[in-house]
Amino acid sequence: GGGGEPLEEKLALRPTSETIIGHMYSQWIQSYRDLPVLINQWANVFRWEKRTMPFLRTSEFLWQEGHTAHATEEEARQETMQMLEIYREVVEQELAIPVWKGQKTPSERFAGAVDTYSIEAMMKDGKAVQAGTSHYLGDKFARGFEIKFLDRDNQFKYVHTTSWGTSTRLIGSMIMVHGDDRGLVLPPRMAPTQVIMIPVGPMKLREKVMEAFDPLFDEIKAAGVRVRADLREETPGWKFNEWEMRGVPLRLELGPRDVENGQVILARRDTGEKVTVSLEGIAQTVVQLLEEIQQNMFQKALAFRDENSHLGIDTLEQLTAHIAKSESENKTSGWVLAGWCGDDACESKIKEETKFTSRNIPFEPPVQKKACICCGKESQHSVWFGRAY
Numbered sequence: 001g002g003g004g005e006p007l008e009e010k011l012a013l014r015p016t017s018e019t020i021i022g023h024m025y026s027q028w029i030q031s032y033r034d035l036p037v038l039i040n041q042w043a044n045v046f047r048w049e050k051r052t053m054p055f056l057r058t059s060e061f062l063w064q065e066g067h068t069a070h071a072t073e074e075e076a077r078q079e080t081m082q083m084l085e086i087y088r089e090v091v092e093q094e095l096a097i098p099v100w101k102g103q104k105t106p107s108e109r110f111a112g113a114v115d116t117y118s119i120e121a122m123m124k125d126g127k128a129v130q131a132g133t134s135h136y137l138g139d140k141f142a143r144g145f146e147i148k149f150l151d152r153d154n155q156f157k158y159v160h161t162t163s164w165g166t167s168t169r170l171i172g173s174m175i176m177v178h179g180d181d182r183g184l185v186l187p188p189r190m191a192p193t194q195v196i197m198i199p200v201g202p203m204k205l206r207e208k209v210m211e212a213f214d215p216l217f218d219e220i221k222a223a224g225v226r227v228r229a230d231l232r233e234e235t236p237g238w239k240f241n242e243w244e245m246r247g248v249p250l251r252l253e254l255g256p257r258d259v260e261n262g263q264v265i266l267a268r269r270d271t272g273e274k275v276t277v278s279l280e281g282i283a284q285t286v287v288q289l290l291e292e293i294q295q296n297m298f299q300k301a302l303a304f305r306d307e308n309s310h311l312g313i314d315t316l317e318q319l320t321a322h323i324a325k326s327e328s329e330n331k332t333s334g335w336v337l338a339g340w341c342g343d344d345a346c347e348s349k350i351k352e353e354t355k356f357t358s359r360n361i362p363f364e365p366p367v368q369k370k371a372c373i374c375c376g377k378e379s380q381h382s383v384w385f386g387r388a389y
């Protein structure tokens with residue numbers, strides 16, 4: 001059953017991967033020569049969800065999970081940080097979503113982890129998505145599964161393990177961070193189609209246009225751009241709308257007058273801006289523009305996040321007032337960087353009173369807070385708090 005109710009269909013579920021991987025590691029790992037070990041898999045996961053939401057909270061989703069075992073704590077901790085950094089790089093550089101790298105508070109830590117780290121992203125409604133996590137598991141996991149190895153000094157020791165993962169939630173995040181009222185806005189590096197080419201102008205001149213259109217398509221494709229031509233019979237306006245909705249970063253229009261003048265029209269999805277550019281060197285122009293769009297989308301998301309990250313809220317009263325004001329103005333309340341004394345009780349009181357949960361303790365906070373937002377005692381950490389998916 002799920003949530004206490006019988007399921008409509010019977011499901012056969014596998015146990016969590018740790019149990020299988022832990023068992024195998026205990027068989028495979030005998031000596032320091034067997035280390036390190038890394039297993040990575042993409043797997044589908046089921047979770048009971050009372051209320052689902054496309055991409056962000058689904059009963060079944062695809063995730064990536066990695067599990068490593070090491071001879072030393074130092075090496076395992078390096079792995080934990082390396083994976084967190086790889087997630088940051090992918091999310092910021094490919095998905096154009098800025099994130100905060102940091103450590104989870106003990107209450108938000110993965111069960112069984114010594115330390116949990118995350119990257120946290122802000123959606124357009126100000127809510128947070130945990131976009132990836134990386135855990136240092138110490139030797140807890142090794143003790144649970146008896147994963148021991150004979151070290152160089154002839155001593156049997158427990159391995160140090162890590163695990164890390166991300167999921168198709170990233171797709172949901174990308175949609176929510178960049179999308180607008182017209183539909184998807186995909187960052188060029190993620191877009192399956194980066195450029196959509198559409199011939200325009202009267203049908204009787206189409207043949208003439210196509211004489212220039214076809215080599216142009218080949219030229220852009222040869223530059224490594226994922227280009228597609230829409231030659232359907234619908235009107236250009238209809239096609240424009242459809243490809244805008246599908247988030248294609250760049251639209252190229254070519255009409256009879258453009259052919260005459262040796263030019264094309266390029267329309268950007270991210271800004272709506274239209275420019276007329278020369279046919280000469282068009283492939284290079286397109287490549288540069290796609291890169292510019294990629295950077296612009298990241299900067300736009302960064303500016304939004306920073307606008308909605310509040311650094312000067314110092315007490316729970318101020319936070320409550322800030323939330324009430326934001327709600328009355330129909331604005332997002334965003335996140336707050338709060339001082340925290342380190343006491344679980346303060347963290348849960350913040351959650352109870354504001355529904356803001358701790359996101360992470362950023363490695364590089366924009367400011368260091370002096371006092372706990374809840375009790376006023378000396379702050380141990382500056383922590384991002386916000387509402388989360």
Ligand SMILES: [Zn+2]
Pocket residue numbers: 340341342343346372373374375376377
């Ligand atoms: Zn406190």
